[in-house]
Amino acid sequence: MLPPRRLALTVATKLAAGAIAASAITVIGATTALAVEPYPSAPTITAVNSGPAATELQVVYTAPLADGGSPVTAYQVSIDGGTIWFTCAGVSGICPLGSLTSGQTYSVILRAVNGTGAGEISNTGVGIPAAAVTESADKPKVLPKPHVRVSATFNAASNNLGVTSPTVRLGVGALPKFRFSRDISNKAAVERNLAVTATNQDGVVRGVPGAWGWLDNRSVVFRPRSWWPGNSTINITSKLDNAVLGKSGRTYVVGSTELARTYSFMTGNSVVIKVDGKTDRMSVFIDG
Template sequence: MLPPRRLALTIATKLAAGVLAAGAIAVIGATPALAVEPYPSAPIITAVNAGPAATELQVVYTAPLAAGGSPITAYQVSIDGGAIWFTCAGTAGICPLGSLTSGQTYSVILRAVNATGAGEISNTGVGIPAAAVTESADKPKVLPKPRVRVSAKFNSASNNLGVTSPTVRLGVGALPKFRFSRDISNKAAVERNLAVTATNQDGIVRGVPGAWGWLDNRSAVFRPRTWWPGNSTIKITSTLDNAVLGKSGRTYVVGSTALARTYTFLTGNSVVIKVDGKTDRMSVFIDGVKRKIFPVSLGAADWETSNGVKVISVDKEPLHTYTSAALGITDPDDQYLLPDIPWNTRLTPTGEFIHAAPWAYSRIGSWNGSHGCTNMFESDAKWIYDNTVPGDVVVYSNTRGQTVEPWNGPGGLWNIPWASWLKKSALHSAVPDTSAATGSGTTTPVESAGV
């Protein structure tokens, strides 16, 4: 089996700009971070082209940056997210796949193998086996009539993060959203014509594994497979101009020429805070390194703090008054009024905060007794208040509470299981049939996906 660290990087699903007509290309994803020796790092898929026959694809790739502790002996390809792997045949840099279904969309990943085993998994490429054509179905040379133009608004910090400026650095849990001016029936065309990349502080550009999810017929949110890379410039390059995005009755819906642009936002340090309801401890990870450990007290029985991902917004108050009435408590024996409580960082619109709790110092770090908020010592709550930004992530576990609902705050959508999120994507919702897939007669399947 792959080591756990590497398994976490296995499936990247991200569309890049390009067209996905029969025989055309869409390349998605990113190069995962270099693997620790002795395994090879990830190869890079640069294109997925239609093959010579209508049932073939050719995966074009570049070699990994690091071969690991021994030379690379083979490359393996998968078209089902890594459940089955085929050993590539053919010339170096090209991996052929055959016995595919003409006209069906395939998502492809690749990995290199050396004497130690299989290495990190590549970015994801998408292609359709069919005879090559010279024109994209999404963007025909002659636009159909009658037609109407559609525009879109972009929000790099959707779900009420409270930030609008593209120059403000966001946390790695921000979720960008497009909101179109008309209903979109050809959602796959939208996804094919949006490419997401991240440029780090060294100027290295990589695709971002992830998927677009449609909240309704007009709104699409991009969710990375994991968090955004920290300290990066995120670019979403749109080629939606003059793309046919479906029909409204008899009228074709076509992307406005103003949609030929790149949308940009910035991420700051990768701040991921983990709160364990069993140990009553909060651990703060900055750029992957544990920097702080704080004692906490969470929700008591019947008022359990919710589990799952929450995302910090601009909704912070240096002083906040907490009342039983705000929680709908009517029991006369459970009434309370706590005025001017310091250092309040809201996590959900339903009332979960991180805040100081001077009356609860005896239980902080020992047992849970709040009405759902995260109680902290005053200096610790102030540290959270001062050192977090909109988009920073807080993950709760072992609270005995329910999981945060998708609608409940800026972090809600992160709690949709990844497989369920992919079902919200027009491109990733279909599961490809791999039963007949081979590699142009010579690529052979690997016995186990856990090589």
């Protein structure tokens, strides 16, 4: 038997900080505090709507309460958390965004600019670019015939955590799963009609980047890009009702009207453990 190995343990903690908010799907987050002069205070995002084209969004906002002592001359928008800023066209209360990916969730923030510089950052809005039409290929006005309805069950913790109750807090590695009652041939249609957001303890909402993965023709799980945010409510908004999700032979498969709903679960503290086999060191990150 090999001798036991001794591990060095590092524990890092971080207090939860306020985060972000939403819309096309529209949910609006908390208002940011006023800026200190001479910079403008934060504008407020009230909605993020689909634009005229399937690759556009329109960010609707109200002006900051204080301009910092000089007129606001421009607004800037960011879709990557503030690393890169683009200047909005005009100061009319709507900031158009183009050249986006249709169906992808975008988190958007704004700031006002005066003669001195950029001011406080707004709450965050979340939007999904989609063609602004009354009918789409997924959800035609008149359903094709013949068709059958498909339903689905939801499991918030499919990766053997054994918890499905929406009142029990899950770990940040949980994998929510949908199990459909029939085979789905148009899997992209399912993914286009499911949107994932997270609401933190301050009531602020943000989009959750990630991807859907199919286990077979009936089961699909969502994996966030990194981990779920801790101490949050995760909402998966379904618009699968009356959506055409493929065919079975000559019969179309259409989402049940009961699929027009939001599926939710909660996460507890973010606890991430990383082990370095080369140094025999284990690091535990709690809410950080």
